[in-house]
Amino acid sequence: MKMIQKDVRSVVDQLIEEKAITGGLFVIGCSTSEIAGERIGTSGSEAIAEVVFSELKRLEDQAGVKLVFQCCEHLNRSLVVERSVLDQQRLVEVAAVPVAKAGGSMASFAYKHMHDPVLVESIEAHGGLDIGDTMIGMHLKRVAVPLRIPQKSIGHAHITAAKTRPPLIGGARAMYVTQPEEGSCDH
Secondary structure (H helix, E strand, O other): OOOHHHHHHHHHHHHHHOOOOOEEEEEEEOOHHHOOOOOOOOOOOHHHHHHHHHHHHHHHEEEEEEEEEOOOHHHOOOOOEEEHHHHHHOOOOOOOEOOOOEEHHHHHHHHHHHOOOEEOOOOOOOOOEOOOOOOOOOOOOEEEEOOOOOOOOEEEEEEEEEEEEOOOHHHOOOOOOOOOOOOOOOO
């Protein structure tokens, strides 16, 4: 457990140092089975979930993000959020409670330890961390950009981090930095 805690702490430190995540929703997909070196969905562990959750709370506190925890495929990858996030983002609540065998150990642990948790159908997060190839991409805003941090795993689980950015539209003549308007499009 100490090695897992060290790995998660390192990931959180690197995400904070990167300063690429500053506010917004941050989705966590986590297979505690993969962290333990087993196949996803086969060996969930609330003890591992507890270590991951407590370290990730530091990311919430220091980077100003709202953590969102993705459930497993048995709950259609619904998400655990605080009710305040549901209200603020106008999300769609779903009627389920994650448990280890239907939702996953991480989502189940988060649900039990958040202030006022609810399950929502989907979100468009500003960034995320995928621990163990849980496929969080469906919950990121449309243009995701990888965050290349030195830490590549937590325990035995492969990790991928991402942030999002607005789409770049307009081609070669478009300006992507806001500047005072000077004349027409032909200027």
